[in-house]
């Protein structure tokens with residue numbers, strides 16, 4: 122297994138991962154191009170197995186804190202600790218980490234809680250497609 126930090130993950134790879142891992146909330150090609158072209162703002166963390174990227178995260182780095190924009194593992198590689206590996210890697214940056222998650226995404230909420238995130242707020246009717254709320258979470262650097 123290989124962990125790749127800020128590596129050149131091609132746009133095609135990211136597009137495939139997005140489409141495989143998310144039903145809605147898929148970044149468009151233009152959004153991904155924008156992310157890849159702003160290396161000073163976005164980190165891509167990718168985990169390779171069997172010669173391909175099987176888990177990844179897109180991180181917004183505002184220099185004070187990190188925000189997890191996306192984190193996902195291909196279905197057939199889930200529950201093997203790859204998501205936790207990415208969070209552990211992020212913790213090395215020494216910054217507080219924030220994220221928003223759909224209130225119905227129980228799998229992700231459980232995963233985040235197990236990896237040290239705590240709820241810090243809720244934005245009602247945040248997602249326009251379903252009207253769901255967003256749960257806001259934080260993992261403080263000092264609590265790591």
Ligand SMILES: CC(C)(COP(=O)(O)OP(=O)(O)OC[C@H]1O[C@@H](n2cnc3c(N)ncnc32)[C@H](O)[C@@H]1OP(=O)(O)O)[C@@H](O)C(=O)NCCC(=O)NCCS
Nearest residue numbers: 142191192193194199200201202203204205228229231232
């Ligand atoms: C949330 C997500 C990224 C977690 O990724 P993952 O690689 O499966 O994460 P982990 O393997 O570290 O942890 C997941 C679970 O597997 C368990 N696990 C980890 N290693 C394990 C092992 N070797 N054997 C059995 N279970 C294991 C963890 O304890 C955890 O248990 P839980 O289901 O009780 O919470 C993944 O489920 C996913 O891609 N979901 C769809 C995309 C999504 O919703 N992303 C979040 C919003 S952006």
